Amino acid sequence: MPTDRKLDQTISQWLEADAPRQLPDRVLRTTFDRTRRTKQQGRWRALLRRLDTMNRTFLALGGAGVIVIAAATVFSLGSRPSGSVGGSAPPTTAPPSQTPAATRSPAPTVAPGVPVGSFVLWSGKVPMTVTIPASGWFGTPADGILTKNDSADAPDGAGLIVFDSDVYVYGQPCKWLTTRPATASATADAFVASIGAQEVRGASPPVDITLDGHAGKSITVRAPIDAKFADCDQGTYGRWVTEAETTPGRYSQSPGQIDKLWVLDVDGQLVVIDTAYYDGTPKAVVDEMDAIVASMTFE
Amino acid sequence: MRRDLVEAASRGDHEAFEVLATSAVDRLYAVARLILRSAELADDAVQEALVRAWQQLPGLRDPDRFDAWLYRLVVNACADQGRQLRRWSAEVRPLAIETAIADETGSVADREQLERGFIRLRPEQRAVIVLHYYSGFSAAEIARMLGIPEGTARSRLHYATEALRAALQADARQPSAANNRIA
Numbered sequence: 001m002p003t004d005r006k007l008d009q010t011i012s013q014w015l016e017a018d019a020p021r022q023l024p025d026r027v028l029r030t031t032f033d034r035t036r037r038t039k040q041q042g043r044w045r046a047l048l049r050r051l052d053t054m055n056r057t058f059l060a061l062g063g064a065g066v067i068v069i070a071a072a073t074v075f076s077l078g079s080r081p082s083g084s085v086g087g088s089a090p091p092t093t094a095p096p097s098q099t100p101a102a103t104r105s106p107a108p109t110v111a112p113g114v115p116v117g118s119f120v121l122w123s124g125k126v127p128m129t130v131t132i133p134a135s136g137w138f139g140t141p142a143d144g145i146l147t148k149n150d151s152a153d154a155p156d157g158a159g160l161i162v163f164d165s166d167v168y169v170y171g172q173p174c175k176w177l178t179t180r181p182a183t184a185s186a187t188a189d190a191f192v193a194s195i196g197a198q199e200v201r202g203a204s205p206p207v208d209i210t211l212d213g214h215a216g217k218s219i220t221v222r223a224p225i226d227a228k229f230a231d232c233d234q235g236t237y238g239r240w241v242t243e244a245e246t247t248p249g250r251y252s253q254s255p256g257q258i259d260k261l262w263v264l265d266v267d268g269q270l271v272v273i274d275t276a277y278y279d280g281t282p283k284a285v286v287d288e289m290d291a292i293v294a295s296m297t298f299e
Numbered sequence: 300m301r302r303d304l305v306e307a308a309s310r311g312d313h314e315a316f317e318v319l320a321t322s323a324v325d326r327l328y329a330v331a332r333l334i335l336r337s338a339e340l341a342d343d344a345v346q347e348a349l350v351r352a353w354q355q356l357p358g359l360r361d362p363d364r365f366d367a368w369l370y371r372l373v374v375n376a377c378a379d380q381g382r383q384l385r386r387w388s389a390e391v392r393p394l395a396i397e398t399a400i401a402d403e404t405g406s407v408a409d410r411e412q413l414e415r416g417f418i419r420l421r422p423e424q425r426a427v428i429v430l431h432y433y434s435g436f437s438a439a440e441i442a443r444m445l446g447i448p449e450g451t452a453r454s455r456l457h458y459a460t461e462a463l464r465a466a467l468q469a470d471a472r473q474p475s476a477a478n479n480r481i482a
Contacts, residue, residue, distance in 0.1 A: 007464050008432065014413045015333055015433040023328035023345060031346045035353040040311055121445045124361050141446020143360055299425055 055299075105108035113138050114146070121146070121296070126164040126266050127298035131295035133286050146292065148285050155280035160289055163272040167240040167249070171224070174231070176238030176248055184243065186270055188263040190214045195221060195261065198239070209262060212297045215263035216271075223252035250274070262293050305362035306355075316356070325364065326434070327373045333429045334377045336418065344376040351376070367444040370434070374426045376446060409467060411462050416466025424459035431456055 001126040101263035114137045121130045122144035127255045132146075141292070144162040152159030166186040171179030196219060204220040221239075229237050229252075238248030239259075252259070255274075262273040273287040307315035324345065331348075332341035351372050357366055396441045417425060426445070431437065442452035 007460065008469070009411065009461055010409060010467070011428065011432045011460070014410050015429060017410075018333060019329040019433060020332050020338070021325065021329075023324045024342065027328075027342045027346055028321065028324060031320070031349045032313075034346070034350050035316065036313055038350060038354060040309075040354055040357050107344050118448050120443070120448065123364070123446075127443070129448070140358075142364075142443065144359070233310075 005241055019127045044209050087247055110117045113150075120131070122162050122164070124162075124164050126269055126271050127299040128162065129297050129299075130292045133291045133295070137288075144288075148217065148288070152253075152276065154278050156278060156282065158277040158281045158285045159288060160273065160275045160276070160292065163250075163267075164269055166270055167191065167272070169198055169240045170238050170248070171198065173198060173239055173252070174227070174229075174237065175233055176241075177233040180241060183239075188265045188270060191263050191270060191272065192217045192219050192261075195219060195239070197297075208262075211262065211293065214264045214266050214271075214298065218260065218262050220258060220260045222259070223255050225256040225258045227252075229255065254278070257272065260289075268299050302362045305356075305359070306367045309356045309359060309362070310414050316353055319365070320352070320384050323369055324349070325370060329436060330370065331377050331427050333424045333433055334374070334422065335380060336414075340377075340380045343395065344380045345375060347379065348372040348376040367440075368376070370444050371446065372459060374430070377426065378422045412466045412469065413463055416463045419466075420459050424462070427452060427455045428459045428463070 003210070061213050086093045095187060113135060114132050116132050116135060119130050119132050119139075120141050120232065121139075122128045122129070123142040124144065125141075136149050137146050138150045145159065146161075147159040148157065151157040166184035168174040168180050168184050169191065177263075181194070185194050191207050196206065201222075201224060206264050207215040209216050209218045223237055226288065227237060229235055232238075236248055237252040239250040241249045256278055260275045260277075262275070264271045264273075273288075273293055277286055277289070300318070304319050308319055319436045327340060327348065328345050331344040332338060335341050335344060348369070349372075352369060355372075359365060417428065420428065427438075427441055429446070431438065431440050438452040438456055439449050441456070442448075442449040445452070
């Protein structure tokens with residue numbers, strides 16, 4: 001009977017001996033031939049890459065209607081992708097790309113929803129795990145985003161996204177081009193104060209919370225139901241931006257969008273969990289999002 | 300520099316993507332082929348993984364996770380290859396054993412029994428075996444890479460390793476079994 005160490009060595013050496021050294025050149029050439037003729041997906045589409053949602057409204061409208069947010073690290077990608085959830089890509093940008101008919105690429109794989117139970121939500125600077133309490137939640141492990149029933153769109157969608165970096169909260173969401181502050185919000189208190197002051201019609205009073213032993217605050221903001229996003233800078237109702245971005249990293253997708261923000265200091269790092277929904281979102285779904293957040297554990 | 304390439308590729312820069320892919324493709328191919336035990340299936344899996352990587356790169360939230368993300372795409376593509384065939388275990392064949400190579404693995408019989416045991420594993424178990432014993436990732440790293448709880452990764456690794464141990468033990472009890480290759 002092999003000892004553990006001997007067995008480990010045996011398996012390693014067996015695999016090493018069997019491993020090929022090089023991918024055939026023809027495969028790489030064929031691969032690049034395909035990628036050269038294949039468009040990239042928009043950020044939100046890519047984030048939820050299991051979706052077979054080519055005909056979805058949010059895609060057709062260039063992302064208007066999707067909610068979520070984008071973690072600070074996400075925005076370091078720099079570009080303004082289309083179709084992201086409250087992330088970037090204002091409606092004035094090009095619509096999300098789809099795989100063109102010319103490509104030989106197969107249709108995107110449609111993955112099932114996230115199983116009920118433990119789920120690695122995010123693996124960025126502040127990795128976090130949650131418990132999915134019910135079926136119907138969609139997301140890609142470790143990408144920090146969840147949506148209910150594959151939709152975060154108005155009028156009844158719901159989605160959650162996490163940020164774990166410092167952010168600049170615009171003074172006025174509709175005038176974000178000229179109201180970016182000089183300094184970023186780096187603490188929960190600073191963020192809550194900034195986002196509260198941003199609300200033209202008043203945010204909810206901050207509420208003290210504790211998640212996985214980390215103290216913070218919860219605050220709810222809402223895009224005015226009568227807001228005309230088309231009149232805003234670049235047609236975007238911007239909430240905040242990260243260091244790496246020049247356009248809103250987080251913006252409201254539709255008038256009336258509600259964002260319940262869970263704001264924490266986790267080992268010195270600002271963490272914002274944004275649960276976004278609408279008046280038409282079933283209360284049970286909102287409760288499920290609350291439960292997901294409440295179950296959050298940090299590494 | 301690498302982060303710059305990832306960011307450029309995520310903005311649609313084909314050249315940047317091809318530099319990144321070329322630098323990673325051989326190790327990805329090795330992983331795919333070890334998991335699938337088939338050159339043809341591994342070719343397809345790597346190609347599909349890289350095309351998906353290109354398509355989905357704008358959704359990669361942290362450029363520093365690019366390499367781990369590629370591994371995940373390859374592992375998923377391997378699983379897809381297996382599902383498409385619906386005959387994961389029966390269809391694939393062992394890699395040719397080059398008996399002339401006198402490595403430290405031990406006897407040819409050991410290698411054949413490892414092959415036999417490995418082919419019986421489920422795809423997700425094969426993946427953790429290859430990522431751990433060949434690529435050198437810890438269970439925690441594999442968990443993060445594949446988006447599964449660490450306990451699940453450890454469990455899969457433990458079960459799969461024990462299955463391979465059992466295969467070797469079977470060989471010890473039945474020396475002649477080494478000649479019974481799985482076709």
